[in-house]
Amino acid sequence: QSALTQPASVSGSPGQSITISCTGTSSDVGGFNYVSWYQQHPGKAPKLMIYGVTKRPSGVSNRFSGSKSGNTASLTISGLQADDESDYYCSSYTSSSTWVFGGGTKLTVL
Amino acid sequence: QVQLQESGPGLVKPSQTLSLTCTVSGGSISSVSYYWSWIRQPAGKGLEWIGRIYTSGTSNYNPSLKSRVTISVDSSKNQFSLKLTSVTAADTAVYFCARGLIGATSFDPWGQGTLVTVSS
Helix, strand or coil, rough: CCEEEECCCEEEECCCCEEEEEEEECCCCCCCCCCEEEEEECCCCEEEEEEEEEEECCCCCEEEEEECCCEEEEEEECCCHHCCCCCEEEECCCCCCCCEEECCEEECCC | CEEEEEEEEEECCCCCCEEEHHHHEECCCCCEEEEEEEEEEEECCCHHHEEEEEECCEEEECCCCCEEEEEEEEECCCCCCCCECCCHHHHHHEEEEEEEEEECCEEEEECCEEEEEEEC
C-alpha cells in the first residue's frame, strides 16, 4: 500500500487560514469516510484532531475542520495560532482492512 | 481516562526479534468497542501503521511487514504486544501503541512512544 500524498510544508500568518491536502485512491480516502488527522509536536506522540473526515474529538478547537472530495481529504485550520505550528498527518482506512498514513506536512506559523 | 505505555528493550541486534509491550491503564483492554494498534516512526520521517488486534484475537497487518509481525493480547495483564522478527537497521524507529475505536477508525489515545535501535 502506498502512503497518502501530503504537501511537505505549508505556512501562514497568525489569524489566517490554511488547508492541508491528503490525496489517496478509491481504495482508501475515496472509498471510505474514515479519514483522520493527527497533530504531532516534536518529540511527542500524535494527537487526534479529526476523525471520520469531519468529526472533532471532545476538547479539540473548532478552528480545526475536515472535509473530503473524491480521493482527496483536507484539513483546514482557521485563525492560525503560534501553537498550531506542528507536523500534521492524515490517515485512512483501506479496502484491505489496513490503515495508511500520509507523509506528513510541516505547518509553519510565520 | 485511558493511558497507554510502551515498554521493551531499546537496543536490538540485527536479525534478532524486536519485542515490545503496551500496558493499558484506566480502562479494560477487553472492551469490544476497541482495537489495539502499533505504529512506528523512523527519525525525521512519517508514521507507518504496523498492525492491529481485537481482543477476540483477530488481527490485521501492514502487507509490507506481514511476514515478520505478530501482535498478541494478554487480557489478564491488560497488555498487548508486538513481535517483529529478523530486524534490520531499517526497523530503527520510535514505536507507538494506540487504541482504535471501532466505527471511528482512528487512533486515540497514543502511548508516548519508545525508541528501538537496531544495531550490533
